[in-house]
Amino acid sequence: MTLKIAMWSGPRNISTAMMRSWENRNDTQVVDEPFYAYYLAQTKADHPMAKDVLASQSSSWQEVSEQLSQEQYQGKIFYQKHMTHHMLDDIDLTWTKKLRHCFLIRDPLFVINSYVKKMPTVSTEDIGIKRQLELYQQITDITGQDIPIIDSKDVLINPRGILSKLCESLAIEFDEDMLSWPKGKRNSDGVWAKHWYENVEASNSFAPYQEPLIKLTTQQKQLAQENDNYYQQLYKKRIIVTGEKIKLDR
Template structure:
């Protein structure tokens, strides 16, 4: 699969999204050097509470914040500068400005028409778990539109969620300080 991606990348830009904790066995300077990297981060209060809601017995190793930070730090060291970071709340609050800033940061043109699309698609076709419930809203969406920030009170969560949150928050904060700031 990865050779196919590299072959396609020789012909032009290829976008792919993955979780760092699923590909950390591939983190060599040579392999990583083939890509323009960027990070999408989400407040761990939201990530962990959402994960707990769908999967109460989730394994803490599935959360991935330490590996995300490790990859970010590795790429920063290899490239001499941090890769672009987008915070999901900033993206949802001002999608057009944040996508334009992201495009500028990674050197691709901003296409306003890419901000909307026709609804549809089968979320189960792209789901790694439970037939697509994590992606059901996306299948019905028609584009990126501004949404107000939602806050999650971690103190109201079960102790296990609070414990995982306390361990993940420093990793999120580390990347958050490097985020592309909204205009």
């Protein structure tokens, strides 16, 4: 039986590098943002390559969720990279009961600082951190799982430590192949890769952590502050490495 793992992230995180990490395991198949077309069809959001995205995927959340939760996939693990802001309120989340879940979080100040380099405007809905907290609470209630949370800064500082603890919390063996991967494009990447994935295509591992240089307007900084409470509620539950045991800071 295939273990289906859903990783829930907001945009401008290390979510694509994390997908590379999992895909480099020889027992894992990945899927890239399967609800993106649904999100665009519903919101009419002005995103780069929107027409290409809509043509590449089903825009029916019912069809997508059925595929993600029911079909059999190659490999022991089916890793799903999800964007929290793609999950609009009209989606029935009961399909998530058939998956194992984990959450990838990042400081909203850093998210917004990166987001505005690619997009002209930004809102709470765009960065998905409030929605991430809502999904964490809703999926926890639906599944009854003790869902692990990892912070991108922790991953970059100690990728082996955090990923090994994440794997342990998901009851699978850590694989050293998760720490590096070949440079280049992947057939599994969404069609939007040419706009968003330049940096990860040039990478072969998680980049060493560097504190970002923040260049934001007063309004953008205020938006980060407004979202910080949602982030902190998740941050305090994150996996931290303490010796040889998993510690969830709760």
